[in-house]
Amino acid sequence: MGKKKITPYAVISMILLVLVALVFIFPFYRIMTGAFNDPTNVWKAELFPSKLTMQNFVRLFKQPAWKWLYNSVFIALVSMILVCGTASLAGYALAKKRFFGQKIVFTLFICAMALPKQVVLVPLVRIMSTFGIYDNVWAVILPTVGWPFGVFLMKQFSETIPTEMLEAARIDGAGELRTFWSVVFPVVKPGVGALAIFTFINTWNDYFLQLVMLTSTENLTIALGIARLQSADVIEYGPLIAGAALAAIPIVTIFICFQKYFTQGITMGAVKG
């Protein structure tokens, strides 16, 4: 064991890594500083804003940006709750029950996951119109819940439930729901945490689905609202940049706080060899 020898290769690779990391951070840094800079300085190449103001935000909030933010939070939160609920029930059944048709159901879930989500969007719009919820937050929430990734993730986690624990609960006379709630759920809780944060971030950022489902100004999400500002004929860069920062701040904060769960979700979701 002991300390490793520092090779020239390691030094060069570390320097390179730091440089590339800077390239990745720079756009984020630029947008955060730009948002609080004076609107007249938008095009200046300053590394540090010469003047800190809230002017850009004041102008941004002439748009219904709070409503957009609220819609984004609502969609992400409700999708997260519904995904976690349906997926943990289904994942448990797929992992721990032996039933007729199990293989078919599971294969169907897996195959759907490999297909590009976007190809079903056009018919989905049709379905939402039939349900009368086109241009409504539920038109974004429902398809998100239908996507089988969560089921797959929760199946992986549910494999770790010791069968003896389930047997013991059965012998003690616990019903199915009770067993789920007091035996299964505590074991898969870390998985639910990972899935929750993963769903929240991905739903927040699912631009395409939001774009095709939501149209009226007050129903937009924050990302859509900003996209619309950006495609205006005359782009007002100050409020636009403030909006872009506003769209990023909540989700980046959540990511930083729950990074551990999030990375866990990604690794567990990968097909294991």
Added chain:
Amino acid sequence: MGQSNPAAAPQKSLSHVLQRRETTVAYLFLLPALLFFAAFVIVPMIMGVVTSLFNYTMKSPVSAESFVGLGNYIELFKDKVFLRSMWNTVVIVVVSVPAVTFFSLWVGSAIYQKTGWIRSFFRGVFYLPVVTGSVTVVVVWKWMFDFQRGIFNWALKSSGLIEKNINWLGDQKVAIWCILLILFTTSVGQPIVLYVAALGNVDQSQVEAAQVDGATKLQTFWQIKWPAIKPTTLYVLVITTINSFQCFALIQLLTSGGPSNSTSTVMYYLYRNAFSLYRYGYANAMGVILAIIIAIFSALQFKTMNTGVEY
């Protein structure tokens, strides 16, 4: 299907009644997920395939008169814009998949043995563009790429590297590379997380044994680490391919496919047909083709990665 039943084995044969009860209970647990899955994935998928056979537009609904068989598919292969979009999509996939895979493997190898916070820091940094979302990413890049006043042209000009401003997003030859660059920054996050996890799981005793035997770093990598991370590499290849094929938000927000369709992709052209030209059937035919291509690519990658040492 109920025959090979490992759970039932210790209890000899589970009685029929019990087995039927187990099946009912399992489906009750599955019911909410299955309902959503059927209504919002399976049904639209079938609808998409079926309507791709119709000249289904805003004005003409799906009916006997609008049935065109494979007409939409035949038209696609004569449609210059579609072919151009397909070409661009293939270029994006061919450039970005190897670049993303190599880069994330490099970053993964460079950070997986570092102390906890350094590893988390770099993992977080490379994931940052994914988390901030495509809209924010596009706003900031477009601002920096601006022809007249953008920071890139300013920096290049004031350092004397260029004399005339580069029209980053307006030049047919340059625009696609700008998109590839931005796509790259939004694609490496997940593969890096996966590689860090996979490399961390490589049996360290084997690595040390190889080093004691005098193996070079490169030999250790190919002999021990590479076989162990092969499933991860396969997964990375598949998800990056799928993501690159679906490149949409960047195109729509950055260039709207222009100049003169030089950055249009299949996904973007599909969107245009469905939501601004209202040619639903035609758009769905495109979706079906895209799905088939992605399925073939994924299958091919599974095949090529599986030849070689299996254990």
